[in-house]
Amino acid sequence: MTKPTLAVHKFSSCDGCQLALLNLGEPLLELTGLIDILHFAEAGPLDESAQVDIALIEGSVSTSHDIDRLNRIRNNSTYLVTIGACATSGGIQALRNMANTDEWIADIYANPSVIDSLDNSTPIKQHVNVDLELWGCPITQHQILTAVRSLLFGVLPVDEHDKVCMECKRQQHVCVMVTKSEPCMGPVTRTGCGALCPAIGRDCYGCFGPSENPNTHALANRLQGFGLTNNEIARRFLFINSGSEQFHQEGSRWKT
Amino acid sequence: MPTETIKINVPVLARVEGEGALDLTIENNQITDLKLRIYEPPRYFEKFLEGRNYYDVPDTVARICGICPVAYQMSATHALESIFGVEISPWLHAMRRLFYCGEWLQSHSLHIHLLAAPDFLGFNSVIEMSAKYGDEVRRGLKLQAIGNDLVTLFGARSVHPVGVKVGGFSHAPSLEETSPLLQRVTDAKQDAVDLIHWLDSLGLPDDKQDFVSVALQHDDEYPFNEGRLVSDNGLDIPISDFENHFKEMHVEQSTALHCLLDGKPYLVGPLARINLNAAQLPTEVRQVMRGLKTQFPSNNMFHSIIARAIEIYFALVEAERLLSNYEPTDQPCMDVTIKAGTGYGCTEAPRGILWHRYDVDADGCISKAVIVPPTSQNQPRIEQDLKDSLIHFGLDQPKADLQLHAEKVIRNYDPCISCATHFLDLKLVRDGISENTSTTFSHADLSATAIIGIGSPNSGDELGWQMIDRLSEKEKFVQHKQQGLTLLKLDRPGIALGEAISPYEHVLIIDALKPEETSQPFVCIHAEQLTPAPGNLSSHATGVPESIALLASLDQLPAQLAVIGIADCKDEFIEKITSLF
Numbered sequence: 001m002t003k004p005t006l007a008v009h010k011f012s013s014c015d016g017c018q019l020a021l022l023n024l025g026e027p028l029l030e031l032t033g034l035i036d037i038l039h040f041a042e043a044g045p046l047d048e049s050a051q052v053d054i055a056l057i058e059g060s061v062s063t064s065h066d067i068d069r070l071n072r073i074r075n076n077s078t079y080l081v082t083i084g085a086c087a088t089s090g091g092i093q094a095l096r097n098m099a100n101t102d103e104w105i106a107d108i109y110a111n112p113s114v115i116d117s118l119d120n121s122t123p124i125k126q127h128v129n130v131d132l133e134l135w136g137c138p139i140t141q142h143q144i145l146t147a148v149r150s151l152l153f154g155v156l157p158v159d160e161h162d163k164v165c166m167e168c169k170r171q172q173h174v175c176v177m178v179t180k181s182e183p184c185m186g187p188v189t190r191t192g193c194g195a196l197c198p199a200i201g202r203d204c205y206g207c208f209g210p211s212e213n214p215n216t217h218a219l220a221n222r223l224q225g226f227g228l229t230n231n232e233i234a235r236r237f238l239f240i241n242s243g244s245e246q247f248h249q250e251g252s253r254w255k256t
Numbered sequence: 257m258p259t260e261t262i263k264i265n266v267p268v269l270a271r272v273e274g275e276g277a278l279d280l281t282i283e284n285n286q287i288t289d290l291k292l293r294i295y296e297p298p299r300y301f302e303k304f305l306e307g308r309n310y311y312d313v314p315d316t317v318a319r320i321c322g323i324c325p326v327a328y329q330m331s332a333t334h335a336l337e338s339i340f341g342v343e344i345s346p347w348l349h350a351m352r353r354l355f356y357c358g359e360w361l362q363s364h365s366l367h368i369h370l371l372a373a374p375d376f377l378g379f380n381s382v383i384e385m386s387a388k389y390g391d392e393v394r395r396g397l398k399l400q401a402i403g404n405d406l407v408t409l410f411g412a413r414s415v416h417p418v419g420v421k422v423g424g425f426s427h428a429p430s431l432e433e434t435s436p437l438l439q440r441v442t443d444a445k446q447d448a449v450d451l452i453h454w455l456d457s458l459g460l461p462d463d464k465q466d467f468v469s470v471a472l473q474h475d476d477e478y479p480f481n482e483g484r485l486v487s488d489n490g491l492d493i494p495i496s497d498f499e500n501h502f503k504e505m506h507v508e509q510s511t512a513l514h515c516l517l518d519g520k521p522y523l524v525g526p527l528a529r530i531n532l533n534a535a536q537l538p539t540e541v542r543q544v545m546r547g548l549k550t551q552f553p554s555n556n557m558f559h560s561i562i563a564r565a566i567e568i569y570f571a572l573v574e575a576e577r578l579l580s581n582y583e584p585t586d587q588p589c590m591d592v593t594i595k596a597g598t599g600y601g602c603t604e605a606p607r608g609i610l611w612h613r614y615d616v617d618a619d620g621c622i623s624k625a626v627i628v629p630p631t632s633q634n635q636p637r638i639e640q641d642l643k644d645s646l647i648h649f650g651l652d653q654p655k656a657d658l659q660l661h662a663e664k665v666i667r668n669y670d671p672c673i674s675c676a677t678h679f680l681d682l683k684l685v686r687d688g689i690s691e692n693t694s695t696t697f698s699h700a701d702l703s704a705t706a707i708i709g710i711g712s713p714n715s716g717d718e719l720g721w722q723m724i725d726r727l728s729e730k731e732k733f734v735q736h737k738q739q740g741l742t743l744l745k746l747d748r749p750g751i752a753l754g755e756a757i758s759p760y761e762h763v764l765i766i767d768a769l770k771p772e773e774t775s776q777p778f779v780c781i782h783a784e785q786l787t788p789a790p791g792n793l794s795s796h797a798t799g800v801p802e803s804i805a806l807l808a809s810l811d812q813l814p815a816q817l818a819v820i821g822i823a824d825c826k827d828e829f830i831e832k833i834t835s836l837f
Contacts, residue, residue, distance in 0.1 A: 012299060016322020016415040022370060023362075023404055023414065025397040032383045043370060044381025049816060051699045062299075075815040092319045095304040104303040121299075138322060138415040196412040200419055200427040205315055207416070235308060240319070 004152055005052040007039035009073055011059030011066055012093060012121060016138040017084035018042050018058055024141055031145075034152065053078045054151055056144075060086040060093060060243075062121040074128040079151050082124045083144065085137035089209055090243025092137070093121040097243065098255075123243060132156055135190050137207040137240045143192060161190050161212040164204050168195040176203055183223050183236055188214035188246070209241040216250035230254045278642075278662055285651050287643055292635060292666065305625040310336050310594070310616055314420045317612075317627070322415050323366070326359035326407060327605030328627075329420040330481055331612040335601030336422045339616050340592050347585045348424050349481075351410065354578040355425075356480040356603070357571040358406025361399055362414060363606035364526070364564040364571075367670045368455070369396030372561050375664050376458050392454065395447050399568060402440055406575060409433060424589030431584065438579040441572050448569035449544055455565050456548045460558040461664075463645050467555065467637060469528035470517060472604055478536040478570060479529065481603045486532055487522065488553070495602040498611050504628060514636045515628055521636035524608025525669065526563035527554065538577075541570050557641055557668045564670075594620035605630050607670050631671045638669050697762055697837045700816065703740030704761035707833075710800060711768060712747050719768040721745045722825045723833070732834055741837075753803040754812055762816040764836070767800050769821040 008018060021028060022043060037043070038050040055077035061067060074080055082088045090097070096104065097120045124130055132151075134143045150157040164186035168175070173195060176182040182203035186195070190208040197204045210216075216237065223233045237251030281289040301320055305313065313332045318325035330352060337344070344352075369392070370382045379385040386393040404414035409429050411417020419426045470491065472483035486492045493501060504515045516522075531553035534542070545552065550562045596618040602611045608630035615624040642665055649661045697705060707727065711720030724745050727733050737743065746756055757763050800819060807813050822829050 014319050014322040016319075016325070019322050019415050022366060023400065025401050026394070028397075029383075029386055029393070037383065040381075044374060044379075044383065047696065047699075049696060049699070072815065092304075092316065093299040096300050099303065101300075104300050107303065137319065138413075140413075193413075197418050197426075200412050202418065202421075202426045205418075207315075231307075232309065235312065239312070239315075 003034065003036045004054070005036045005038050005050065006054045006056065006148070007047075007050055007052040007073075007077065008037070008042070008056045008058070009039065009048070009069075010041065011057065011070075011087065011124075012062040013059030013084065013086045013091065015042065015058070017086075017136075020083070020139050020141050020144045024145075027141075027145065031148070035148070049076060051076045054148065055080050056083050057081065057087045057124050058083050060090045060121045060123060061127055062093065062118055064118060066118075067127055070124065070127050079131045080124075080128065081132045081134060081147060081151075082130055083134045084139050085135065085207065085209060085240050086121075087124045088133045088135050089241045090121045090123045092240050092242075094243035095238065096121060098238070098252075121243070135209040135241075136192055140192065140194075160192055163187055163211040163214075164189045164191050164193070164195050164198070164208070167191045168198045171195055171199060173198045176201060177222075181226050183226060183228060183232075185219070185236060187219050188216050205239060206236070206247065207240045209244050210246040214246050216246055217253075220250055220254060230256050278666070280642075280646070280658075280662065282651050287646065287651070290639055290642055292639055292642070302625040302627055305614075305622045308622055310422055310614075310620045310622065313614070313622065314422065315416075315418070318416045318420075320627070320629070323363055324359060324605045324607065324610075325416050326356055326411075326420075327603055327610045329417070330356060330603045331601040331605075331610045331627075332614070333420060333422050333601070334481060334603065335599040335612045335614050336616065337590075337592075337599070338601070339597040339599035339614065340422075340595055342423055342590045342592060344424075344590065345585075345587065347428075347583075348588070348590065350578050350581075351425065351428075351588075353477075353480050354575055355407060355410045357575040357578070358403045358409070358414070360567055360571045360606050361403025361575075362407065363403070363670075364568050365396050365400035365403060367606075368451070368561060368564055368568075369393055369400070371670070372667050373455075375660075375667060376460065376561075392451075395451060399444060399447060399451070402437075402444055403571070405437060405440075409437060421589050423592045424587075426588065428584045428586070428588040431582070434579055434582045438576065438582075441575045441579060445569065445572050445576070448565070448572050452544060452548070452562065452565045452569060455562050456550050460550075460556070460561070462556065463558060463648055464555050465557065465641060465644055467557075467641075468517065468520065468522040469531040469553075470522045470524050470609065470633075471529040471532045472602060472609060473533055474536070476536075478533055478538075478574070479604050485602065485609070487517065488532060491517070495611065496600045498600065498602065498628075499613075502611075502628070502633075504632065515633040516636060521640050522633070523557075523637050524630050524633050525560065526567050526606075526608075527557065527560040528608060529604060530563045530566060537566075537570055538573050541566065541573055544569065557645075557665070560668045560670075594618070607631060608633060631669075634669045634671065638666055638671065641665055641668075697764065697816070700762040700837075701740075702736055704759075705740075705763070706742040706744055706757070706760040707764045707766065708744045708746055708753075708756055709766045710746050710753075717768060719822055719825060720766050723766045723822060723830070726825060726830050727833065730830070730834055732837065736837060753800070754807050754810070757807065757814055757817070758812065761814050763814045763818075764833075765800060765817070765819045766833070767819065767821055769823045 037045050038052055039045055039047045049072065055073050057080065061070060085091045101119045132147060134147060136143065146157045168186055176198050177184040184198065184203040185206035186198060186204040188211060189204050189206045190211040192208050220233050223236060234251045234255035237247040241247050242251060279289065279291045301317065305316060308316065313336060314329045317328040317332045320328050374380065374382055374385045377385060382393060407414040407417055410425050411419040468487050468489045470485065470487045472479035473486040474483035484492055484494055485498065491501065502515055502517050534552055545566060550559050596616055598615050600613050602609055610630055611628040613626040614622055617623050642662055645665050646658060646662060709720035709724035711717050724743050728743055744756060746752060820833060
């Protein structure tokens with residue numbers, strides 16, 4: 001019997017989510033016993049146009065030729081899975097969507113005409129159908145293994161979209177917002193990281209994106225109560241996942 | 257003397273973090289053009305830092321590179337602390353070194369085992385290599401895991417750690433957390449020594465070159481976070497003086513901002529560090545180095561893999577020292593008082609010096625940021641090295657060997673493409689044509705695949721048809737036809753081409769080249785590369801490129817469409833086309 005196949009594709013990103021695979025250690029070798037990895041440029045195998053059962057996509061769409069490449073990948077794959085904030089919401093580089101990119105380019109590069117860069121950094125789902133989204137900056141090893149395992153069984157994994165607060169409470173951490181007035185994003189942020197930030201005594205900064213039903217406006221009002229300026233409140237939402245609808249809306253409301 | 261042109265185009269360079277590509281043109285046994293192209297699109301970190309609060313900076317710059325986030329966080333915090341006049345406690349100084357040990361261990365182990373060693377041992381990937389070198393791969397994964405866990409100790413995770421603040425760390429780990437790590441670090445020291453000896457015995461190429469090494473240097477320690485910038489050519493400056501000696505330039509039609517020292521390429525990274533700072537390594541590390549075939553300082557770039565292994569051993573020895581003396585503190589973070597000003601930070605990322613400069617206003621917001629990553633500093637050196645080492649290797653070598661050697665040379669620098677904040681995505685239309693045999697139909701469903709020869713029986717335009725005839729004779733294609741593959745002859749492109757293509761998902765078009773427009777006898781082009789620059793193929797009134805552009809505008813292109821232009825029906829070309837299936 002032939003093994004199921006997998007490809008890892010990279011768009012605009014920091015490569016950190018691919019490390020969820022490369023940092024697996026021994027389980028990486030086990031994984032290659034279950035599936036054939038046909039394309040994973042960072043790890044060696046190269047066959048970008050291979051037909052695969054699962055295509056993992058890291059990074060956002062940010063240049064003119066990305067869209068064609070993405071369409072080809074979609075046509076070649078049964079399941080298309082976005083891994084990480086860039087692929088899922090446009091990533092930190094989506095901050096440019098609210099700026100004048102031409103001015104930025106001219107500021108950095110002496111020869112702007114050679115730069116191929118779209119004005120916006122957009123998530124994969126804006127261009128092709130996505131079967132599964134893994135949120136997180138970066139995603140965790142647990143997320144990727146659960147996803148691949150579930151897909152091998154022919155089902156989608158359970159979408160964990162609780163708030164970070166739920167996980168934080170389960171771990172019995174002292175609330176940094178209540179006790180230290182930290183501008184914690186936990187009440188509106190998707191779980192999955194393991195409540196890492198409050199566990200070490202700092203505020204969550206929303207790197208896993210919006211949770212289910214995030215009450216962003218109530219949180220923003222609370223942050224105002226802590227004395228944050230309007231722009232400081234805006235920047236809480238307009239950070240790693242500024243391209244997500246809920247964070248974008250709330251951030252834009254406060255940005256002056 | 258006949259002119260021979262070899263063009264090598266490596267579309268995606270495997271096992272370079274991020275994705276790059278190399279163009280090489282050889283004419284008359286001389287390199288006439290050599291460019292390392294980088295696919296990482298600009299992400300504008302320096303621009304979107306503007307206007308953000310200083311306390312957002314560590315979490316922002318970590319995202320520049322998933323492989324060396326610690327380096328970005330350390331250069332940034334030191335730069336900002338210098339503006340605010342923060343005095344770092346001995347505890348913090350020590351623990352930031354420990355934190356950095358983790359990143360070197362992780363990054364160097366990843367590079368050696370997953371990216372570089374497969375090259376030297378002749379495997380395509382670590383997955384293949386692990387079948388024969390299972391113990392070595394497992395040893396590498398173990399060292400990498402210790403590195404990740406050292407970063408996690410302070411950062412709560414190894415990629416984009418969350419524990420770093422301007423002023424220090426969010427928390428101090430407990431002894432319950434540090435003790436088991438100390439044990440693992442101590443146990444792994446022998447693994448690192450074995451790793452060094454293993455690499456020393458590999459028989460790396462002998463390729464001495466003339467280059468300048470640049471690194472931080474500190475009176476009391478092997479450099480991580482502090483020191484002066486020195487070179488083996490007499491440079492000795494404070495980091496704040498960087499911009500007076502090093503210049504970043506956006507080279508015309510180039511792929512990246514190149515950074516030059518007094519106008520010349522230079523080397524940063526593990527080999528440069530060891531060349532300049534071996535005297536600062538602990539005695540037990542220097543003892544191991546004395547017993548090696550490979551001696552430092554070295555001007556052979558292939559020794560950088562051994563330099564990395566030595567730094568792995570150093571990181572373990574240093575981590576053992578720091579963990580043995582570890583005591584938790586109740587002040588893991590210094591107090592910070594906001595002040596306006598300009599500050600500089602330079603630390604030794606795994607790949608070499610990472611220089612930051614920030615201008616901060618009175619509210620503590622960033623008004624300007626400049627980030628010079630190691631890979632943009634090494635890029636001119638890589639190109640220079642490629643020119644020298646490929647000549648040394650022999651420009652008359654077969655293309656596949658030249659390509660592999662070039663990739664090995666590039667990998668010596670461990671270029672981290674995504675961490676080069678300035679790397680550009682240069683538009684790739686060179687005459688609309690590049691020799692590019694990366695296309696493959698090996699996974700295509702044959703019943704949905706067609707090879708279409710364009711031409712006519714007339715002389716001068718018969719090549720497309722001739723090739724179809726020749727391919728039809730091949731045993732492989734006889735079999736493929738039985739499985740549903742279609743071979744077609746078409747007398748002209750235009751609308752007819754659209755009709756011919758429409759039943760198929762995968763299409764390969766073969767057409768004659770206009771000899772006056774190209775010096776290359778065989779080209780393979782993906783449809784989307786072809787459309788922007790029509791006019792290179794055949795002399796049909798409505799040429800293949802126009803037809804494809806038309807189909808594209810009607811959204812009628814198949815999932816996979818490639819065009820091969822041939823100037824001849826040579827056996828070599830027949831083999832090339834056969835190998836695509």
